[in-house]
Amino acid sequence: xxESFEPLELFLEICKIPHPSKNCSxxxxxxxxxxxxxxxxxxxxxxxxxxxxxxNPKICLQGHYDMVYVGESKDFKVQPKFLDSKWLGALDSxxxxxxxxxxxxxxxxxxxxxxxECLFTNDEEVGMIGANHLELEIHSPYIINCDSExxxxxxxxxxxxYDLKAKKGFEILAIPKDYKCxxxxxxxxxxxxxxxxxHKNIPNAILELAKIARDLxxxxxxxxxxxxxNSIPVNATLKIALKDSQAIKLxxxxxxxVITPLKQTxxxxxxxxLLTAILGLENGVIKAKGxxxxxxxxxxxxxxxxxxxxxxxxxxGNQEDLMQKNxxxxxxxxxxxxxxxxVLDYYAPWTKEEGKLLELVWDIYQKHNKNAELKSIHAxxxxxxxxxxxxxxxxxxxxPTILHPHSLNEKLDLESFKKFWVILQEILQKxxxx
Numbered sequence: 001x002x003e004s005f006e007p008l009e010l011f012l013e014i015c016k017i018p019h020p021s022k023n024c025s026x027x028x029x030x031x032x033x034x035x036x037x038x039x040x041x042x043x044x045x046x047x048x049x050x051x052x053x054x055x056n057p058k059i060c061l062q063g064h065y066d067m068v069y070v071g072e073s074k075d076f077k078v079q080p081k082f083l084d085s086k087w088l089g090a091l092d093s094x095x096x097x098x099x100x101x102x103x104x105x106x107x108x109x110x111x112x113x114x115x116x117e118c119l120f121t122n123d124e125e126v127g128m129i130g131a132n133h134l135e136l137e138i139h140s141p142y143i144i145n146c147d148s149e150x151x152x153x154x155x156x157x158x159x160x161x162y163d164l165k166a167k168k169g170f171e172i173l174a175i176p177k178d179y180k181c182x183x184x185x186x187x188x189x190x191x192x193x194x195x196x197x198x199h200k201n202i203p204n205a206i207l208e209l210a211k212i213a214r215d216l217x218x219x220x221x222x223x224x225x226x227x228x229x230n231s232i233p234v235n236a237t238l239k240i241a242l243k244d245s246q247a248i249k250l251x252x253x254x255x256x257x258v259i260t261p262l263k264q265t266x267x268x269x270x271x272x273x274l275l276t277a278i279l280g281l282e283n284g285v286i287k288a289k290g291x292x293x294x295x296x297x298x299x300x301x302x303x304x305x306x307x308x309x310x311x312x313x314x315x316x317g318n319q320e321d322l323m324q325k326n327x328x329x330x331x332x333x334x335x336x337x338x339x340x341x342x343v344l345d346y347y348a349p350w351t352k353e354e355g356k357l358l359e360l361v362w363d364i365y366q367k368h369n370k371n372a373e374l375k376s377i378h379a380x381x382x383x384x385x386x387x388x389x390x391x392x393x394x395x396x397x398x399x400p401t402i403l404h405p406h407s408l409n410e411k412l413d414l415e416s417f418k419k420f421w422v423i424l425q426e427i428l429q430k431x432x433x434x
Contacts, residue, residue, distance in 0.1 A: 127345030195379030
């Protein structure tokens with residue numbers, strides 16, 4: 001991108017600072033420094049949330065400062081790459097435009113406007129931790145979440161979510177000496193966001209390997225996979241012992257799997273119930289209205305601890321009754337297979353509200369973007385949790401266009417980034433109307 005664009009320059013600076021969920025301290029310190037430079041007072045709570053305030057705040061911008069890092073770099077490096085004049089991606093990792101692009105705009109908003117609050121929440125990508133544990137008091141009656149991912153959408157409601165954790169230990173089996181051992185690894189899986197892309201039928205690396213393990217009927221030695229709880233898995237690894245008659249079937253596997261012979265191993269595990277559980281849980285869109293998902297589930301993580309296997313399925317629902325029913329059905333099914341089941345990080349959906357903020361933002365959007373539409377999304381936003389903490393406040397969610405977040409293919413639409421900044425500035429200039 002040849003022309004200078006200040007929010008982009010600041011976002012590229014953010015990309016240089018590693019900030020995966022649970023490891024964001026360096027970016028937190030950067031935000032504090034920038035906010036102080038821009039004349040804001042800063043408060044921090046135990047969860048690492050930052051509330052930066054100037055003047056007598058009438059409006060609050062909110063975004064999260066952790067990112068879903070997908071990539072091989074052990075130091076979580078992000079190397080932004082201009083794919084062409086329109087798109088910014090990253091080399092061999094996710095980009096972190098979710099939510100880094102918004103953070104750049106929020107920092108500049110603190111510099112350029114008075115009577116404003118900016119709430120930077122922590123670890124939202126791993127269970128809305130920051131929002132759930134917020135101890136800071138927002139004083140603004142109007143709150144704009146900057147975590148939406150389509151410039152053509154003004155979001156007025158979103159899905160709630162939860163993590164279903166299932167764990168079970170399995171019987172150790174001796175592997176017959178005439179068995180052969182293999183490692184099967186996935187490759188070329190695309191992954192994606194388990195909310196906004198769940199309807200696209202993107203293959204799940206864990207599920208695809210589970211199907212192979214079921215069909216081969218061998219003895220599982222090791223099995224793990226997934227990157228983040230809220231992303232569709234890209235990577236999974238299965239180590240399995242097979243009879244010769246079963247091993248022949250490996251030749252028919254597609255190029256999406258890498259097969260490596262292993263040395264003979266003495267022991268494996270009787271994992272039939274594990275495969276039954278993984279493949280028996282509903283995955284993907286479970287219920288929809290037209291083309292819009294209302295209820296979904298994504299098996300995001302599979303771990304192994306010796307003979308115990310643990311997996312996490314993230315459920316999302318735009319209606320709380322649907323979420324509750326699915327939780328009950330899933331628990332009953334997994335309990336029937338003797339899994340220990342726990343529900344973690346539950347948060348309710350954010351339901352539509354009419355008000356002054358929605359009216360103002362919608363008027364500005366229509367002026368700058370004729371394609372804009374009011375919409376409910378099937379992803380989780382902090383709005384639902386924050387609404388419970390600040391019931392009198394009005395909420396809305398907007399943001400630039402980001403394709404394939406939480407994946408190696410994540411990319412930011414640069415023109416939409418410009419348009420978002422123009423729209424956000426005009427909203428903040430209307431401060432006197434609030």
